[in-house]
Amino acid sequence: MSFEVDVSLRRGEREIAARFSAGEGLTALFGPSGAGKTSLLDMVAGLLRPDRGRICVSGTVLFDSAARIDLPPEQRACGYVFQDGRLFPHRRVRDNLLYGWKLAPAGRRWLEPDAAIAFLGIGHLLERMPRSLSGGEAQRVAIGRALLSGPRFLLMDEPLASLDAARRDEIMRLIERMRDEFGIPILYVSHDRAELDRLAAAVIPVG
Amino acid sequence: MAVLVLSEAEWAIIGLSLKVSLVAVAAVLPPAMLLAWVLARCDFRGKILLDALVSLPLVLPPVVTGWLLLLAFGANGPLGRLLDEYLGITLIFRWTGAALAAAIMALPLMVRAIRLSLEAVDRRLEGAARSLGAGPWRCFASVTLPLTMPGILAALVLGFARSIGEFGATITFVSNIPGETRTLPLAIYNALQVPGGEAAVTRLAIISVLLSLAALTVSEVLARRAGGGRAGHVL
Numbered sequence: 001m002s003f004e005v006d007v008s009l010r011r012g013e014r015e016i017a018a019r020f021s022a023g024e025g026l027t028a029l030f031g032p033s034g035a036g037k038t039s040l041l042d043m044v045a046g047l048l049r050p051d052r053g054r055i056c057v058s059g060t061v062l063f064d065s066a067a068r069i070d071l072p073p074e075q076r077a078c079g080y081v082f083q084d085g086r087l088f089p090h091r092r093v094r095d096n097l098l099y100g101w102k103l104a105p106a107g108r109r110w111l112e113p114d115a116a117i118a119f120l121g122i123g124h125l126l127e128r129m130p131r132s133l134s135g136g137e138a139q140r141v142a143i144g145r146a147l148l149s150g151p152r153f154l155l156m157d158e159p160l161a162s163l164d165a166a167r168r169d170e171i172m173r174l175i176e177r178m179r180d181e182f183g184i185p186i187l188y189v190s191h192d193r194a195e196l197d198r199l200a201a202a203v204i205p206v207g
Numbered sequence: 208m209a210v211l212v213l214s215e216a217e218w219a220i221i222g223l224s225l226k227v228s229l230v231a232v233a234a235v236l237p238p239a240m241l242l243a244w245v246l247a248r249c250d251f252r253g254k255i256l257l258d259a260l261v262s263l264p265l266v267l268p269p270v271v272t273g274w275l276l277l278l279a280f281g282a283n284g285p286l287g288r289l290l291d292e293y294l295g296i297t298l299i300f301r302w303t304g305a306a307l308a309a310a311i312m313a314l315p316l317m318v319r320a321i322r323l324s325l326e327a328v329d330r331r332l333e334g335a336a337r338s339l340g341a342g343p344w345r346c347f348a349s350v351t352l353p354l355t356m357p358g359i360l361a362a363l364v365l366g367f368a369r370s371i372g373e374f375g376a377t378i379t380f381v382s383n384i385p386g387e388t389r390t391l392p393l394a395i396y397n398a399l400q401v402p403g404g405e406a407a408v409t410r411l412a413i414i415s416v417l418l419s420l421a422a423l424t425v426s427e428v429l430a431r432r433a434g435g436g437r438a439g440h441v442l
Contacts (some may be wrong), residue, residue: 047334073337080338086331090353099349100339149339 002153002185003027007043007053007063016040020204026179026186028200030193035207037189038083041155044187045080046073057153058185077108079151079184083158085142087130093141094126100149108150111182116144120174136167143174153185154178160195168195175199213410216385217394221414224390227302228370231309232317232363239314239362243321264376265315273379276308280380304381305388309370316369317362324358325351357430364426368419391415 001021008017016036018029029037042048044055046062049070055063057078062071079100087096101113117123120140130138139159146154159175160168176199179186190196196203213221242261246254264272280287280298290296298304328351336346374392381388383397395411398404 042334045334045338047338072342073334074340074342076338077340078338080335082331082335084331086329086335088332088336088350099336099341103340103345145339 001056002058003044003187004054004056005040005044007040007050007055009039009043009048009050011039018204018206022185022187022202022204024183024185025201026175026188026199028188028190028196028203029206030190030196030203031206033191037191037206038157040206041080041157041187041189044076045078045155046071046076060152074103077104077150077152079146079149079154081139081142081146081154081156081159083161085130085135085138085162087133087138087142087145089130091130092126093122093128093130093133096130096141097122097126097144097148100145104148104150108152109148110150111147113148116148119177120144134167135162135164136170139163139167139171140174143171143178147178147182151184153187156186156188158189158191160190160192172198211410211413213414217407217410217414219386220389220391220394220411221418223302223386224371225418227305227309227390228367230303231306231313231370232366234306235310235314235317235366236359236363239317239366240321240359242314242318243325246318247322247325261318262315264312269312269373269375270379272311273308273376276304276311276376276380280304280307298381300381300384300388302381302387305373305377305390306370308376308380309373312373312376313366313369316365320362320365321355321358324355324361327358328354360426360430364422367422371415371418391418 002023004021006019008015014036016039018036018040029040031037039048043050044057044062050063050065052065053063054061054065061067061069062076063069088099091099097116098113101109117126120143122137122140122144125133125137125141130141133141139162143159156175160171163171172195175186178184179199188196188200242257246258246261277299278284280290282288282291282297282299287297287299290298296303298307332350332354333346336350337343341349371390372392373390374396377388377390378393378396383389383393389397391411391414395408395415398407398411
């Protein structure tokens with residue numbers, strides 16, 4: 001199993017809870033806005049701590065409240081593509097791309113920067129500052145940054161949400177190729193059914 | 208124009224002022240950053256009290272701050288005795304004491320500037336850095352610190368300006384000793400008391416204006432560079 005998740009977190013009046021396991025390929029968390037899908041991704045990434053539960057990805061336990069295991073985010077080897085890109089505004093595209101690559105142990109790097117840049121078609125953007133990128137360009141750079149950090153799995157939080165129709169199709173094709181060519185497990189959040197019909201091997205309802 | 212030529216003693220005053228201010232700002236920057244971090248990022252009981260304590264020199268009459276420093280660091284003050292006994296350091300009537308007074312007066316302004324800038328950092332960028340493999344310290348050094356840099360520069364300028372203008376706490380704590388604690392404002396005050404001192408006052412006042420302008424200009428330039436072409440403003 002790629003993802004085994006069983007967590008709960010109480011935030012004020014709201015209870016975010018999920019229990020699922022998922023196999024290879026792209027697994028989608030599907031549900032209305034505000035159902036806690038992003039919180040679930042944050043928990044898998046280690047950016048949000050569940051009250052209790054267990055998170056295991058490809059056989060590695062990332063969090064287990066019973067066993068008192070809670071790996072810090074930098075040790076989870078996850079490539080997180082955020083909904084808003086979240087590029088570092090003070091670094092050029094090149095330095096954004098290489099940020100995680102430089103930190104990853106050599107043995108974990110499975111993609112070279114040149115290959116990633118060619119794959120994403122962002123060679124002409126390398127010297128630009130993030131604020132000068134369009135939504136689609138920024139999202140491609142964010143995907144590249146995540147892929148280059150040597151991740152063992154990817155988390156993608158509505159990566160198409162801020163894009164127009166043409167760009168959506170382009171990024172969607174990229175994600176399909178990533179899924180098929182790299183064979184990396186992907187946990188994908190969306191509230192768009194059509195998007196998931198095309199991309200996802202399994203759909204987990206949330207909320 | 209001869210009236211604008213600085214005497215040797217006046218050059219010494221400028222040198223002393225620069226030394227006192229630079230040492231004060233450099234020494235107070237690390238604690239200011241730590242306090243700004245604690246106030247911006249931590250939640251604990253007594254935070255309001257800490258916040259008030261840090262801001263106290265901003266609202267107290269400087270003379271009172273100087274007097275409190277005198278009580279604490281004077282020959283019979285608890286801290287003064289400790290420093291003298293264990294490190295052989297005396298602050299009172301020394302330029303180091305003037306630097307301490309300037310540092311205490313600069314602290315609230317510097318904490319404020321850094322804190323505002325820290326609070327403006329998008330914490331989700333820190334989450335992104337962590338998920339890309341950066342530990343807490345690297346995350347701080349590569350994301351938080353550069354994004355806080357405009358605030359730190361502002362803090363340095365404000366702190367330097369406050370230090371170079373410090374008067375009340377300094378004269379109360381370390382007196383007005385030529386060559387040791389007589390900084391620019393104290394020298395101007397002194398020259399005003401002396402008959403025929405107007406020319407000296409003019410010269411020293413012009414120097415004060417030039418120093419402050421230089422500090423502002425340098426920091427604007429640095430902020431622009433730190434901002435990587437973004438229109439950065441220090442103040």
